[in-house]
Amino acid sequence: xxxxxxxxxxxxxxxxxxxxxxxxxxxxxxxxxxxxxxxxxxxxxxxxxxxxxxxxxxxxxxxxxxxxxxxxxxxxxxxxxxxxxxxxxxxxxxxxxxxxxxxxxxxxxxxxxxxxxxxxxxxxxxxxxxxxxxxxxxxxxxxxxxxxxxxxxxxxxxxxxxxxxxxxxxxxxxxxxxxxxxxxxxxxxxxxxxxxxxxxxxxxxxxxxxxxxxxxxxxxxxxxxxxxxxxxxxxxxxxxxxxxxxxxxxxxxxxxxxxxxxxxxxxxxxxxxxxxxxxxxxxxxxxxxxxxxxxxxxxxxxxxxxxxxxxxxxxxxxxxxxxxxxxxxxxxxxxxxxx
Amino acid sequence: xxxxxxxxxxxxxxxxxxxxxxxxxxxxxxxxxxxxxxxxxxxxxxxxxxxxxxxxxxxxxxxxxxxxxxxxxxxxxxxxxxxxxxxxxxxxxxxxxxxxxxxxxxxxxxxxxxxxxxxxxx
Numbered sequence: 001x002x003x004x005x006x007x008x009x010x011x012x013x014x015x016x017x018x019x020x021x022x023x024x025x026x027x028x029x030x031x032x033x034x035x036x037x038x039x040x041x042x043x044x045x046x047x048x049x050x051x052x053x054x055x056x057x058x059x060x061x062x063x064x065x066x067x068x069x070x071x072x073x074x075x076x077x078x079x080x081x082x083x084x085x086x087x088x089x090x091x092x093x094x095x096x097x098x099x100x101x102x103x104x105x106x107x108x109x110x111x112x113x114x115x116x117x118x119x120x121x122x123x124x125x126x127x128x129x130x131x132x133x134x135x136x137x138x139x140x141x142x143x144x145x146x147x148x149x150x151x152x153x154x155x156x157x158x159x160x161x162x163x164x165x166x167x168x169x170x171x172x173x174x175x176x177x178x179x180x181x182x183x184x185x186x187x188x189x190x191x192x193x194x195x196x197x198x199x200x201x202x203x204x205x206x207x208x209x210x211x212x213x214x215x216x217x218x219x220x221x222x223x224x225x226x227x228x229x230x231x232x233x234x235x236x237x238x239x240x241x242x243x244x245x246x247x248x249x250x251x252x253x254x255x256x257x258x259x260x261x262x263x264x265x266x267x268x269x270x271x272x273x274x275x276x277x278x279x280x281x282x283x284x285x286x287x288x289x290x291x292x293x294x295x296x297x298x299x300x301x302x303x304x305x306x307x308x309x310x311x312x313x314x315x316x317x318x319x320x321x322x323x324x325x326x327x328x329x330x331x332x333x334x335x336x337x338x339x
Numbered sequence: 340x341x342x343x344x345x346x347x348x349x350x351x352x353x354x355x356x357x358x359x360x361x362x363x364x365x366x367x368x369x370x371x372x373x374x375x376x377x378x379x380x381x382x383x384x385x386x387x388x389x390x391x392x393x394x395x396x397x398x399x400x401x402x403x404x405x406x407x408x409x410x411x412x413x414x415x416x417x418x419x420x421x422x423x424x425x426x427x428x429x430x431x432x433x434x435x436x437x438x439x440x441x442x443x444x445x446x447x448x449x450x451x452x453x454x455x456x457x458x459x460x461x
Contacts, residue, residue: 183412183415183416183418183419184419185415185418185419185422185437185438185441185442186438186439186441186442186445188418188419188422188423188438189422189434189435189438189439191422191423192422192423192425192427192428195425196428313372314371314372314375314376314379315371315372315375317375317379318375318378318379321379321382321448321449322449324442324445324446324448324449324450325446325449325450325453327442327445328442328443328446328453328454331435331438331439331442332455335439337455
């Protein structure tokens with residue numbers, strides 16, 4: 001009960017400040033109603049609310065950064081907001097960016113965007129009968145979205161060039177792994193394999209970096225919005241392909257490689273027929289093996305949050321032990337048993 | 340190790356049953372936390388069953404592979420560093436096999452059902 005009441009006080013405090021932030025931008029008559037907590041997540045806090053003005057009401061989302069870590073793999077909320085503006089301008093399916101938080105809002109760092117109705121829970125999306133059509137469309141729609149995203153001139157998001165994942169994504173993951181001071185023979189064998197089999201350099205494009213089942217809003221008709229741009233960077237287009245096909249994101253539907261929803265051929269065909277570059281399946285396989293390393297390191301990050309006391313939570317404790325299953329996926333893929 | 344009853348395994352089963360019954364009666368975050376707690380106790384249970392034997396077998400393999408003595412933690416560290424530097428490239432199949440076995444050992448403790456049939460513990 002004590003934890004619940006502390007949480008309620010925190011939320012009340014945020015809502016009070018949010019209302020002041022809205023009054024500063026939309027006038028004294030603006031108010032906040034219907035607040036709901038979407039996530040008090042590992043790296044972000046997300047609140048849904050109605051911005052009420054005389055004669056209008058709009059559902060919006062407040063997203064605040066909660067992870068403060070020297071080894072955070074996420075770009076700043078400011079850069080995320082800049083990205084939302086760019087991709088929204090190019091017609092990529094994303095929530096409309098509304099405004100960025102400023103120091104005088106006293107709401108930490110983050111931004112406000114439009115609320116897009118739909119579902120993000122992976123298992124619901126993979127099982128619920130009402131998403132049958134959306135499931136069928138997912139692979140091809142993702143191919144279309146990737147084609148549009150990868151066609152954006154990286155010069156429009158040039159600030160992403162400084163992100164370590166833009167410079168050398170493998171070195172970036174190794175450096176994060178080393179920061180936790182853990183020794184995982186499976187991961188080191190995987191890293192050596194990745195070093196010895198690096199793909200040839202490809203044209204550098206703007207990649208989402210975390211496009212997967214769970215970071216996409218679906219309605220029964222299909223994809224409505226792509227969320228979670230905090231891992232965006234400049235790199236090979238094939239990296240996005242590898243990540244969405246990672247075994248972990250299939251949530252048990254292992255024979256449907258594209259997020260557990262659909263087959264590779266529909267996905268690849270939709271990409272190339274919408275102007276995307278030629279598909280390199282061998283490189284995608286490399287990125288899937290790389291993806292296991294990355295996912296294992298992200299799980300170490302969650303476990304570290306628990307062990308260090310920064311974010312103590314039972315699910316984060318489980319993450320530490322879950323790395324073994326990700327290492328298993330990695331080595332089984334290298335051996336050619338998993339595809 | 341105490342000879343009094345209940346023994347460690349019985350204590351684990353008792354607390355795990357409590358967490359599962361809490362999970363069955365609750366929702367949302369509380370249910371998820373209770374399930375995570377029960378899962379973590381099942382990890383402890385399996386580590387008590389397999390951990391010591393796994394440590395002994397991994398330690399023996401690493402000593403042979405690296406040609407040196409040391410604690411398991413030291414041997415892990417050295418193995419990882421040598422693999423990373425490419426010092427094990429000449430013995431790649433043996434290095435890969437060790438890492439694979441070590442991962443299978445860990446999954447046998449974390450979630451044995453996740454393993455392919457051929458890798459499941461007896």
